[in-house]
Amino acid sequence: MIETTGLRKSYRDRKRRETTTVDAVRGVDLSVAEGEIFGFLGPNGAGKTTTLRMLATLLAPDGGTATIAGADLLRDPGEVRRRIGYVAQGGGTWDDATATEELLLQARLYGASKTDAQQAAAAATEAFGLGEFADRPCKTYSGGQRRRLDVALGIIHAPKLVFLDEPTTGLDPQSRANMWDEIRRLRGDGLTVFLTTHYLDEADALCDRVAIIDQGLIVAEGTPAALKREISGDAVIVGLAGTEETTGIAEKAAGLLAAQPYVLSADVREDGALRLYVDSGETAIPALMRELAGAGMELATIELHRPTLDDVFLAKTGKSLRD
């Protein structure tokens, strides 16, 4: 649905007499399959919006090639525009207009006849649960209601692909969960969804695949599960009985377990706990418990930590989105 090679964009920043160049996107290769929810992640200033705006024909690339929904971005941006939907971060509804008016206007702007526009507006009102407030002015809507209308507007012309820029930023947890359901429903209807988000739990729960961009370059791309596996594996933290008095026990246990085939690495944390990285916690825990018991070591506590997308993000960019 999206294929890009070497997509580039620089901005010229004119301050007084000096002109500086910001290389915002420095050669992006992306591949997004039909029918997937694709998450685009990156720290502030990484190049997310610039990339999104280029893919959505709102900004001309300086170089590279891209095919979007089967149309050539550089040669035929008009065709790309007809085939995609774009929902900007702040939305674009008028305060005094109602949802029904906005939907009708948008459908007409995309060339629908009056009857078709009325049908499309009614279908969107039903699908996005806008009915109870559709005839009130937008300024009276909650953040979640407004966001639902924004997405309904973005897909009123039945595109194959929709771009959502930070679709859940500023929403309360309930509205966020509703929006996730809406986005999954879009995928269920056969749409491809390309979204940017600052929430890594959102990317993890919602996206089939993600790409991480940093300083204008893609530093990781894959399913959340594969990316998490790639960086570390599960961490198992073991507290051994008597570790505080005889710290040597933890070192001895680390040496013993480091030699096991299911252990990737083993060390002793500052607090005296034994830290192991393993491919799979489920397989490793029973085996290491047997090993420790066999060596006469008593286990006091055991914890399993699975890597999160934030760990991936940190490993790939040196930055955490939690900061």
Ligand SMILES: Nc1ncnc2c1ncn2[C@@H]1O[C@H](COP(=O)(O)OP(=O)(O)OP(=O)(O)O)[C@@H](O)[C@H]1O
């Ligand atoms: N119109 C512009 N003129 C000059 N520099 C710009 C312009 N727009 C963006 N930039 C710069 O390009 C780089 C990438 O910006 P971009 O907005 O694409 O990042 P982003 O990943 O979307 O960031 P954020 O998460 O903060 O929205 C940044 O260094 C930014 O300051």
